[in-house]
Amino acid sequence: MVSLAANLSMLFTEHDFLDRFAHAREAGFRAVEFLFPYDHSPEAVAEAAKEAGVAIVLFNCPPGDWDAGERGTAALPARLSECRAGIDKALSYAKALSCPRLHLMGGVVGSKIDAADAHRTYIDNVRYAADRAAESCRTICIEPLNSRDVPGYIVATTDRAAEIIAEIDRPNVRLQFDFYHAQIMEGDLITRLHRHFNLIGHVQIAGVPDRHEPDLGEIAPHVLLSVLDDIGYSGHVGCEYRPAAGTLAGLGWASDYLTLA
Numbered sequence: 001m002v003s004l005a006a007n008l009s010m011l012f013t014e015h016d017f018l019d020r021f022a023h024a025r026e027a028g029f030r031a032v033e034f035l036f037p038y039d040h041s042p043e044a045v046a047e048a049a050k051e052a053g054v055a056i057v058l059f060n061c062p063p064g065d066w067d068a069g070e071r072g073t074a075a076l077p078a079r080l081s082e083c084r085a086g087i088d089k090a091l092s093y094a095k096a097l098s099c100p101r102l103h104l105m106g107g108v109v110g111s112k113i114d115a116a117d118a119h120r121t122y123i124d125n126v127r128y129a130a131d132r133a134a135e136s137c138r139t140i141c142i143e144p145l146n147s148r149d150v151p152g153y154i155v156a157t158t159d160r161a162a163e164i165i166a167e168i169d170r171p172n173v174r175l176q177f178d179f180y181h182a183q184i185m186e187g188d189l190i191t192r193l194h195r196h197f198n199l200i201g202h203v204q205i206a207g208v209p210d211r212h213e214p215d216l217g218e219i220a221p222h223v224l225l226s227v228l229d230d231i232g233y234s235g236h237v238g239c240e241y242r243p244a245a246g247t248l249a250g251l252g253w254a255s256d257y258l259t260l261a
Helices: 017-026 042-052 077-097 115-134 158-168 179-185 189-199 221-230 248-257
Strands: 003-007 031-033 055-060 101-103 139-142 173-178 200-205 236-239
Touching: 003 248, 017 031, 017 042, 031 236, 042 055, 042 077, 055 077, 055 236, 077 101, 077 115, 101 200, 115 139, 115 158, 139 158, 139 200, 158 173, 158 189, 173 179, 173 189, 179 189, 179 200, 189 200, 189 221, 200 221, 221 248
Parallel strands: 003 031, 003 236, 031 055, 055 101, 101 139, 139 173, 173 200, 200 236
Antiparallel strands: none
């Protein structure tokens, strides 16, 4: 049976970030993920996870100015130094947190940036991240983001991500398969899981169209999780959704996959 990871940037947000680890474990999660840990020292985050008894399975490299709408800098030619400094910072956190994988966000490519330059920059930066991550046996994930929520993002579909991963040509670069984004852009989720299974390094789930609990909307979470079992996926599935009415109130869909302390 697949294992769920609580996304602490979206779940348990009624609590301070460092307190969410313990609340996730009390709710039955044995693993967590989150967007960014950088408001806290790596020592503080590591201690919170250790005290709670949960593994940290994924977080993101620094994204640029998130509040201003930036979603990464890896594809932005003018931000090369910033991007690589962020990769190095993320890897230092990953080491302290014993986290095996990082998500490197590519960024929104506006009309003022040449598309070919953005593509070359993205490839070079992901290769840089992969080579640095390989030194400590870690994985770099790239995730397609749908063009409704993030117009202009450098990669919007799983098929395009697969092409980019082939071009990058690094064994530790993997696909972050998010059912929410894939359903909005492509649909046909079971076929796409089979098509890209050998590339998948991490999976995330949320309901479509409102990004609430996975069972609210047009996807069938239990069917998808069963398919992951059937095809031999051994990683975690990150619960990256916004609860419709509180985290605990919305966990009924996940009860079969949680282990109470």
